[in-house]
Structures are given as C-alpha cells and as structure tokens.
Amino acid sequence: MTTGTVPTASDVVDVLVGVDDPEYPGVSIVDLGLVEAVRAGEDGHVEVDLIPTFLGCPALEFIATDVRRALQHAGFLQPVVRFVDRPVWTTSRITAAGRRQLASEFTVAVRVGRSAPPCPHCGTIALAETSLFGSMRCRSISECQACGERVEIVR
Amino acid sequence: MGRSWGTLAEFDAFVADGGIVEPIDDMPDEYRQAVFRFIELHANSELMGGLTERDWIPRAPGLRRKMAVLAKTQDEIGHAHLLYMVAGDLGMKTRTEMLEDLFAGRGRFHNVFHYQAVTWADQVAIAYLVDAGALISQQAVFKQCSYGPYRRILRRIIAEEGFHMRHGEEMLLTFAEGTTTQRRMFAEALDRWWWPTLHMFGPPSKPDDVLARWRIKSERNEDLRDKFVQKYATLLDSYGFTPPDPELRRDPDTGRWVTGEIDWEPLKATLSNLGPDSARRVADAATHWADSRWVREALESVAAGVAA
Numbered sequence: 001m002t003t004g005t006v007p008t009a010s011d012v013v014d015v016l017v018g019v020d021d022p023e024y025p026g027v028s029i030v031d032l033g034l035v036e037a038v039r040a041g042e043d044g045h046v047e048v049d050l051i052p053t054f055l056g057c058p059a060l061e062f063i064a065t066d067v068r069r070a071l072q073h074a075g076f077l078q079p080v081v082r083f084v085d086r087p088v089w090t091t092s093r094i095t096a097a098g099r100r101q102l103a104s105e106f107t108v109a110v111r112v113g114r115s116a117p118p119c120p121h122c123g124t125i126a127l128a129e130t131s132l133f134g135s136m137r138c139r140s141i142s143e144c145q146a147c148g149e150r151v152e153i154v155r
Numbered sequence: 156m157g158r159s160w161g162t163l164a165e166f167d168a169f170v171a172d173g174g175i176v177e178p179i180d181d182m183p184d185e186y187r188q189a190v191f192r193f194i195e196l197h198a199n200s201e202l203m204g205g206l207t208e209r210d211w212i213p214r215a216p217g218l219r220r221k222m223a224v225l226a227k228t229q230d231e232i233g234h235a236h237l238l239y240m241v242a243g244d245l246g247m248k249t250r251t252e253m254l255e256d257l258f259a260g261r262g263r264f265h266n267v268f269h270y271q272a273v274t275w276a277d278q279v280a281i282a283y284l285v286d287a288g289a290l291i292s293q294q295a296v297f298k299q300c301s302y303g304p305y306r307r308i309l310r311r312i313i314a315e316e317g318f319h320m321r322h323g324e325e326m327l328l329t330f331a332e333g334t335t336t337q338r339r340m341f342a343e344a345l346d347r348w349w350w351p352t353l354h355m356f357g358p359p360s361k362p363d364d365v366l367a368r369w370r371i372k373s374e375r376n377e378d379l380r381d382k383f384v385q386k387y388a389t390l391l392d393s394y395g396f397t398p399p400d401p402e403l404r405r406d407p408d409t410g411r412w413v414t415g416e417i418d419w420e421p422l423k424a425t426l427s428n429l430g431p432d433s434a435r436r437v438a439d440a441a442t443h444w445a446d447s448r449w450v451r452e453a454l455e456s457v458a459a460g461v462a463a
Binding site for chain 1: 177178179219222223225226229230231232233234236237240241244304307308310311312314315317318321
C-alpha cells in the first residue's frame with residue numbers, strides 16, 4: 001500500500017494471501033476459503049470477516065492475530081478482524097491451488113461433496129476410509145488401496 | 156511393484172544417495188526392524204503424551220486453555236493413531252500387539268512421560284520446553300528420513316507441533332509476566348523439567364548407529380540437544396528464569412552455552428519403565444484400554460455383522 005492513496009479491498013486481499021494457516025504452514029488462509037468478506041473505507045479503515053472451518057477450532061484466535069499483524073505491518077493501522085458464523089465453511093471453498101498444496105506438501109486430500117478424491121501420493125482414486133477421525137476434527141483417515149498410503153482427508 | 160536390492164551394500168548406496176524407501180519395497184530386515192522400532196517408540200510416546208494432556212482438560216484454567224488442551228489431546232492421539240498404522244504396515248507387530256506391549260509395561264515411550272506433572276506450571280514447562288525439544292528432533296528426522304510414509308506423516312505432525320509451541324510460548328509469557336506466585340510456580344516446574352528435556356534427545360550417538368547409517372535419524376543426539384540448549388538457555392535467561400544446572404554458563408570466547416555434566420541414570424531408569432511415575436502412567440493407560448474394551452467389541456461385532 002502506498003501512502004497517500006486510498007486502500008482498496010483488493011489491497012487487503014493481497015495482504016491476506018500472505019497469511020498462512022497455523023496448521024498448514026505455506027498454505028494461505030485465502031486458498032483455504034477462510035476469508036468471507038473484506039471492506040475498505042475511504043478513510044483507510046479496513047474490516048475482514050473470516051469464517052471458521054469448524055466451530056471451536058483452537059486455531060481461530062491465532063489466525064485472527066496473524067491477520068491483524070499482517071495488516072498492521074502493511075500499513076493498515078487499526079484493522080477490524082472478526083469471525084462470522086455465516087456462511088458455513090465447506091471444503092468447496094478451498095481453491096484448486098490450495099488443494100494442490102495440501103496434496104503435495106501435506107499428503108492431505110480434500111473431499112468435495114460425495115465423490116472420493118484421488119490419493120495425494122499416487123493419484124489413484126482408491127481411498128477407503130479406515131477411521132472417522134484423524135488428528136483434527138476436520139480430518140478423517142483413509143488407506144489407499146493402490147499404494148497403501150495412510151491419507152488424511154479434509155471433509 | 157516394489158524394488159529390491161541384491162546386497163546390503165547396494166541398499167546402503169541407495170539410501171546414501173538420497174533414496175526413499177516405500178512399504179512395497181523389499182527392504183532389508185535390519186532396516187525394517189530399525190524403522191519399525193523408531194516409529195513404534197514415536198507412536199507410544201504420542202499416545203502416552205496424549206493421555207497426560209487429557210488429564211489436564213478438566214483442570215486447565217479458563218475456556219481458552221481448555222480448548223487448547225482438548226485440541227492438543229486430539230492431535231496427539233491422532234498422531235499415535237496414524238503412526239501405529241504406519242508401524243503396523245511394516246508387518247512386524249499388529250497395532251493391538253503394540254498397544255498390549257505398551258500397557259503390559261513391555262513397550263518403550265519417551266522419558267518425559269515417566270514423570271509426574273505436579274501443577275499447571277508443569278504443563279506450561281512441558282508445552283514450552285518438551286514440545287520444543289520434540290519439534291527440533293522431528294524436524295531433523297523429517298529433513299533426511301529415508302522411510303517415505305513416516306516422512307510424509309512427520310510433515311503434518313511438525314505443522315501441528317509448531318502450533319502447540321505457539322500455545323506453549325503464550326502460556327510461558329503469562330507466567331513470566333505474572334505474579335510472584337506464578338513466577339515461582341514456573342521456576343519450580345523448570346527445576347523438574349530441565350534435565351528430563353535434555354535427556355529426551357538421548358545419550359550421545361554412537362558412530363555405528365543404524366539410525367544414522369540408513370538416514371532414519373541423521374543428526375546426532377548431542378547436536379540436537381545443543382541446538383535446544385543454545386536457543387532455550389538464552390530465552391529462559393531473557394525471562395529471568397534459571398535452569399537447575401549450576402555449571403550452565405556462556406563461554407566468553409564463543410558466546411555459546413555450555414551445560415554441566417549430564418547424569419544419565421534417570422534416563423536409563425525410564426528406558427526400563429522404572430522412572431518416578433512410570434508404573435502409575437502405564438497402569439493408567441492400561442485401565443483406559445480395559446475400560447474401552449466394550450467399544451472395540453461392539454465395533455467388531457458390527458463389522459462382523461456387516462461382513463456376514
């Protein structure tokens with residue numbers, strides 16, 4: 001943001017793209033679909049509405065802090081960052097780039113709707129669920145029937 | 156199709172060259188055994204750590220801390236769950252066999268879970284020091300590890316442990332900036348947890364270590380421990396806390412921290428499940444296993460019914 005010009009919502013989004021999810025370092029909260037709305041006023045005032053993946057997610061406060069810090073660092077002095085409870089987050093909010101990163105960096109697949117995603121390790125569509133819960137409430141565990149990989153699925 | 160190696164020397168060369176071993180490969184038995192033992196120890200430690208954490212859910216001060224402890228418990232039990240699957244896939248022991256060994260006192264788990272967490276400040280010391288130490292070790296293993304499935308799971312475990320560390324740092328700050336009583340509580344907890352944390356990295360590595368030979372864990376225990384000491388002795392000093400080591404000092408020439416002689420006897424005791432709190436911890440875990448038996452039986456009978 002250059003001093004003297006009025007910031008736009010897209011300036012704010014540019015900053016948010018650089019904020020990572022605390023549990024997926026390197027994956028932006030924008031790619032995970034956590035950013036619901038961004039408002040930038042003519043007086044330089046900015047507001048960001050975020051939505052949680054799961055209610056009670058312990059990372060919420062850290063995410064809000066990270067967003068606030070990044071905005072302040074970029075020159076938005078008093079950003080208002082809050083979590084809203086509508087709409088409800090679904091996996092369809094994760095962008096294609098986010099899905100690719102989760103698969104290649106974290107061996108984590110994303111299920112959108114009812115169709116089974118391909119195995120992030122070998123690419124075959126052969127994941128069979130073995131456990132309803134992984135290490136987070138938002139993930140289940142599957143085994144790839146083709147390569148044997150134990151894969152977590154964001155659901 | 157899995158790969159195979161004609162001789163151990165060929166396998167050594169493959170691993171030395173940066174090769175990644177997959178479960179379908181025809182790996183040498185010694186390698187399979189070494190990887191299995193390493194992952195089993197990690198799985199057991201996550202499970203015992205998760206159960207310890209669980210004890211603090213009702214006692215955590217305030218809703219935010221309770222949420223954090225709940226999430227950490229789920230993370231750790233989840234890590235154990237995944238690691239037991241990966242260990243089981245090596246075909247040495249089934250998941251049930253590993254669990255039964257652990258609960259019968261025949262299994263091994265990290266030394267830090269053989270001590271009692273006396274107050275909430277102990278949980279802070281564990282989150283601040285033990286989690287940080289574990290993360291240093293795991294990052295080193297992740298960077299080099301030759302066993303593919305373990306390396307990929309470590310990537311996620313490390314991301315989540317990094318998140319635990321942020322909680323640890325936040326809790327430490329609360330105590331460091333707190334009342335005289337809070338500062339005293341943390342100082343006492345530090346007295347209890349400093350040495351076990353240094354022990355956690357293990358005794359000095361031997362030159363013929365199989366873990367290093369096959370890049371299961373490439374960095375030497377003493378180097379990882381030193382990395383921890385350099386960072387945390389400085390941080391604790393900046394908060395005005397003193398580890399219980401009268402000989403701990405900064406070398407005036409190099410500026411590096413030097414610790415006093417490390418007494419390895421306490422670590423040896425924990426390795427035989429004879430640490431100060433080992434018996435209670437193992438018995439407690441065994442009780443959980445026995446108490447949840449009806450759940451497993453119910454699930455198995457449903458599964459059998461579906462199959463029939």
